Amino acid sequence: MEAKINMWRVGVDVGGTFTDLFAWEETSGKQVTAKVLTTRQDRSIAVLQAIEKAGIAIADISYLMHGTTTATNALIERNYPDAAFITTEGFRDTIEIGRQHRKHLYDPYQTKPKPIIKRRFRYTVPERTNVQGQTERPLDIAAAHAVAKRIKATGIQSVGIGFINSYVSARHEEQMRDILLEHCPDIHVVLSAETRPVFREHGRFMTTAVRAACMPVMVKYMDDLEARLTRHQFVGKLLILKSSGGVMAADAARQHPEDMLESGPAGGVAYAGYLTKQSGFERILHTDVGGTSFDVSIVEDGRGLITRDHELEWEVPIVVPMLDIHSVGAGGGSIGWVDPGGSLRVGPQSAGSEPGPVCYGRGGTQPTITDANLLLGRLDPTLSGKMALDVEAAEKAMANLAQRIGLSTLATAEGMIRIGCEYMASAVKKILVSRGRDPRDFVFASFGGAGALHACFVAKSMNIPKVIVPPHAGVASAFGATVMDLRQDLEHFYYTPVQSADLDKINGILSELEARAKAALTAQGFDDDSRIALIRTAQMRYVGQSYEVDTPIPNGVLTADSLPGIEQAFHACHLKEFGVSSEDFAPAFVSFSVAAIGDMEDPPPVAISRIAGADIVKGERDVYFEGVWTRCQVYDGEALGTQDSIHGPAIIEYEHACTVLPPQTHAHVNAMGALVIDIEY
Structure with missing residues (x-):
């Protein structure tokens, strides 16, 4: 009898500093994790490195669920090939003029973000469709051919087409596309009527421009990733995380990069939804602290809240349905600096993975949140044996910063933590207030490698009474990727x-x-009709x-x-x-x-496998709280069981994360293996 081949379901999240992996074997339920530094020059390299570190043969992967920030980074950095945009005569500058809002009401010197598409590559043609979808002025065929010839001469790879009122009739956009393809048969062409057929032309045009700009980037990224996987005998399915909280096939991701702008954080939201089912918490505040950013969103009844008015930057709206995730530049790699007024600031600049925090010994010279946590005794100098951190270099860099503001090294380090936590708290406040929620009604779920270092401080500043640190919190977005379902969103005005x-x-x-x-799911390989759920909503x-x-x-x-x-x-x-x-x-x-x-299959529950009689205490070390060194016990997070109760101050170390329990907190492990922390007020 032929032995059954073990197949793995793998989730990978590529972040600004680390690339995380979580995987489970479909027969035995075995679970493995891995964390590697992100390879910024080609992020697909880190994906393979994480798989190798986890000890998984690529040929044994049935599903690879991949969250990536590639599209977002390309847009933020404006690092993509030039794209063109064709619109109705008179509307050439709509995507740059915007909605005439002001980010800072009384700042006369503010400037708009750099345009997604340069003005010299924005073209117009005479045409007009009214709001009933009737043709008021036919598309000027001669002008359309002239524009197509000009675009061909530029060598541009992708073009967005957005005409006024095309959300009710796409005839003119389709005509323009056909003419363009006559002259440039190998070009990427995207229509606003297909991207998002909704009214309000600024959002529709901008989303189309974003799609056109990102398409060559994502096509190349997907091609490179699939080529690398194929060379290692990958025969499974590659699924990409969507911003709306599901996954899509790689071919769909190539065509719709605008659906991937919150691809990475979406995995964490999915894990928060999974927590609802496993732990019974109906209202969860999902937070994720990585090396570069702090992400926060609301999860109610197992689902993240959706927005259709997400802004990539000020006046750069993306009108596809997306999880309502708010991000600020406050992560483990956020850099401490002094502003012109002599005040200590933190972020949004990040050391990322290259060079990384000073203590990583990779050439970093500016102190970061990670360096501060190390100096305050909150991080193990060996990261539980995985990496030797350079305490002396971190102390020297922090001392240089401290000298500039006239504080001690430790006071500066603790100040950096406080400032970083306040930035995180302000992000929490913004998203709760904007959605009319009371923070006291929520459980603060802490994800990310640096999340639980700060969770209790942030929660306390917002009067949130309970914090939960789930299993595999350090690779939470990768875990969440494996519990996400295939999803297709469509809308009609x-x-x-x-x-x-x-x-x-x-x-x-x-x-x-x-x-x-349903047809779109079938085209992506999902043909089990009995496991397809349809959710209807009306925008009212x-x-x-x-x-x-x-x-x-x-x-x-x-x-x-x-x-x-x-x-x-x-x-x-x-x-x-x-x-x-x-x-x-x-x-x-x-x-x-x-x-x-x-509906995709969920991973098996995390097994709490504490060995009877095993010591849950790893040792002791001094930790700095509120200007005083305190002797704290250090616990092995993987060894804790449901019978264990811990009172702060204490440190709880996991394979990929570390939890700081400040004074006036106590924690226990629930049935699913999550650490639940109660904060005293």
């Missing part, structure tokens, strides 16, 4: 007051969206409002009897988001969305 809605039209829209969404607002609220709507055929329930659901959602609602004002539908979700 249709504005109408609810009471005068054409239900036949709405049912037709929803039926078409569901069919297309009060008549006369400018912004919409996502409102769930029931499955099946909608009838007149369905409308009162939909209206009440809208009032409830509006109240939850903004703290106010009114039945005196009529609600309206703006657009309809369908998410098709293909």
Whole structure:
């Protein structure tokens, strides 16, 4: 009898400093983790290094779920080949003018972000479609051919096409695409009507421009990654994390890089949703501290909140559905510096993986949050035997910074931690207040290699009473990748007051969206119809409002009897988001969305395998809290069981993370192996 081949389901998250891996074997349930430094020159190299470090043969991988910041980094750094954009005559500068908002109301010197597409590569053609989808002015064919010839002469690889009102009729965009491909058959062409068929041209145009700019970058990245995997006999499926909280096939990722702008953090949100099922916490504040950034989002009833008005930068909106994740430049690699006024500052500049924190001994000279934690005794100088940290170099760099602000080395290190934690707390406050939530109703979930070092301090400053550090918190986004489902999101614009809605039209829209969404999953290799869930939402607002609220709507055929329930659901959602609602004002539908979700298998529960009689205490060391050295016990996090209870101050070390329990905290391990910390007030 032929032996069964063990196959692995692998999640990989490529961050700014580290590349994390979590994997589980589908037959035995065995789980492994790995963490390597990100290879910035080619991030796909670190993916293979992490797999090798985990001891997994690439030929034995059935699914590789991959979260990457490649598209985001390319946009932030404006590091992509020149792209072009074709629009309606008179709208050449829409993507640069924006919505005429001001980031700082009273700052006369503020400047807009660098345009996604340079002005000299933005072209216009005469055409016009009205809001009913009727042609007011046919596309000028001669002008279209002239633009196509000019683009061919530039050698540009990708072009976005966005015409006014094309969300109701894409005829002119399709004509322009066909003409462009006549002259440039090998060029990437993206249409705004296919990217996101919604009104408000600035968001639609900008999202299309982002897609066009990123497409050559992501096509090359996917090609390089798949080529490397193929050379190592990879025969499984490569799935890429989406910003909306699911995964998609690599071919879909090539065509829709705009769906990957929060690809990495989305894995952490998925893990927070998994925590809801395993631990019963209905309201979780997901936080993730890596080497470069601090990410925070809200997870309720197992799902992350979705936004359709994400801003990559000021006045750079991305109007695809995305998890509402807020990020600030506060991570383990964030650099301490002194501003012109002589004040200590931290970040957003990061040492990243190259050169990394000073204590890594890779050429870094500026002190970071990691160096501060090391000097305060909160990090083991050997990282539990994995890496020798240079304490002397970190102390020298911190002393140089301390001298500039007139504080002691330790006071400066502790000041850096406090400032970094306050930045994190401000990000938490921003996302909770903007969504009308009370922090006291949430559990603070700490993810990332540097997360649990700071979690209790951040939670306490926000009056959040409980912190949870789940198993494999140091590679949480990679873990979350393995619990994500295949997902396809589609949207159709249709504005109408609810009471005068054409239900036949709405049912037709929803039926078409569901069919297309299911077909998209099938095209990506998911053909088990019984495991596909369809989630409907309507983007709704009060008549006369400018912004919409996502409102769930029931499955099946909608009838007149369905409308009162939909209206009440809208009032409830509006109240939850903004703290106010009114039945005196009529609600309206703006657009309809369908998410098709293909259910993927979850990993087996984490086994708590403490050996009877094993010592959970690894040793002791002095840790600096509030200006005083305190002798603290150091615990082995992997050895803790449900019967163990720990009172702070203490240090709990895991394979890829470290938890700091300050004074006035106590912790225990729950049934799923997560560390639950209660904070006293």
